[in-house]
Amino acid sequence: MPPPRRSSTPVYGLARVLSKRGICSRSQGERLVREGRVRVDGRLVRDPEFPIAGHERIEMDGESAHAAAPVxxxxxxxxxxxxxxxxxxxxxxxxxxxxxxxxxxxxxxxxxxxxxxxxxxxxxxxxxxxxxxxxVTHVPKTYHVQVAGRPDEATIAAMLEGVVEAGEPLRATAATLLRQGERNAWLAVVLEEGRNRHIRRLLAALGFDVLRLVRVAIGDxxxxxxxxxxxxxxxxxxxxxxxxx
Structure with a gap:
């Protein structure tokens, strides 16, 4: 006798389902569930990891928790x-x-x-x-960055080469000099992977303080x-x- 066929329907935790439906963040969903504000098929559920296959009726605060229209x-x-x-x-x-x-x-x-x-x-x-x-998807983010000092071509090359700071590799995908004055300069910097305070830490490691940092584009x-x-x-x-x- 062949083994029973497994369902290909993915199963997610209740809090994650609320988040995927655009109703709240995952952490907010966890809090809502623990507060007893969510029911599944009429049953009060307080476990944020309660498994949901997709066919269940979910209610929050007595209202049906349909997927919100995307905004x-x-x-x-x-x-x-x-x-x-x-x-x-x-x-x-x-x-x-x-x-x-x-x-x-x-x-x-x-x-x-x-x-x-x-x-x-x-x-x-x-x-x-x-x-x-x-x-993994490599969506570039472009920043205009004002720094104290006058970065040169060696600075740009070092930004592209990258540094290791606090055990993390930090580098720019692209960097160019936009304009330069006597005491400061503006750079255009592109990142494809952004770590915490990525540009500030990268430039600090190269001896430059960031005065302003403006994200001017995400992708196109x-x-x-x-x-x-x-x-x-x-x-x-x-x-x-x-x-x-």
């Missing part, structure tokens, strides 16, 4: 605010710029640290976001003339151009 936005993040849903130190977050817009839950696609500014994408399409942030999507602190919806062609999965 994709681009924001010009100002310097001095953090990319976080909430900050334990009470600092302003990018979500304060979305208040009153009636948007569903949106998660950031990658990060910009507090001191950095420029193009930030937010979406509830977690698969699309993963395709952009996964280093440019920041353009979007005013600082403002956001806009992405067009369908822009979403498709960045889709890597």
């Amino acid at each position: 994709y936005i681009a924001m010009n993040k100002p310097r001095g605010i953090v990319v976080s849903a909430a900050d334990e130190r009470g600092r302003d977050t990018v979500y304060s710029l979305l208040e009153g817009a009636g948007l569903p839950w949106l998660g950031p696609v990658g990060r910009l640290d507090k001191a950095s500014e420029g193009l930030l994408l937010l979406t509830n399409d977690t698969a699309w976001a993963a395709g952009i942030t996964d280093p 999507l440019a920041l353009g003339e979007l005013p600082k602190g403002q956001w806009r919806y992405l067009g369908a062609d822009e979403v498709s151009a960045l889709r890597r999965r």
Whole structure:
């Protein structure tokens, strides 16, 4: 007698399913489940890893937890605010710029640290976001970086060669000198894999302090003339151009 055929339907934990449906982040989903706000086929479930095959009826706060309509936005993040849903130190977050817009839950696609500014994408399409942030897909991110000092050709070559800092390899995919003054200069730097404070650490290892860091493009999507602190919806062609999965 042949063995029973296994189902090819993937099984995910409940919190991950809520995230994949664009309802909340995975960590928020874990909290919602533990708080007793989620039912599966009418049964209260408090285990965030409760297996879901896809056919189950999921309810949150008494309402059906259908997949949310996908939303994709681009924001010009100002310097001095953090990319976080909430900050334990009470600092302003990018979500304060979305208040009153009636948007569903949106998660950031990658990060910009507090001191950095420029193009930030937010979406509830977690698969699309993963395709952009996964280093395997090689989506380039372009930055304009102001540094104290006057980098030369040897500096550019060293950025491309890379350094090891705190046990992590740091390098730029591309780097060019945009303009230079007596005391500082602007560089265009491209990364395909971004580690924590990647550019700042790379340049610090080469003896240069970063004065400003602005992300100006992700793939072919440019920041353009979007005013600082403002956001806009992405067009369908822009979403498709960045889709890597």
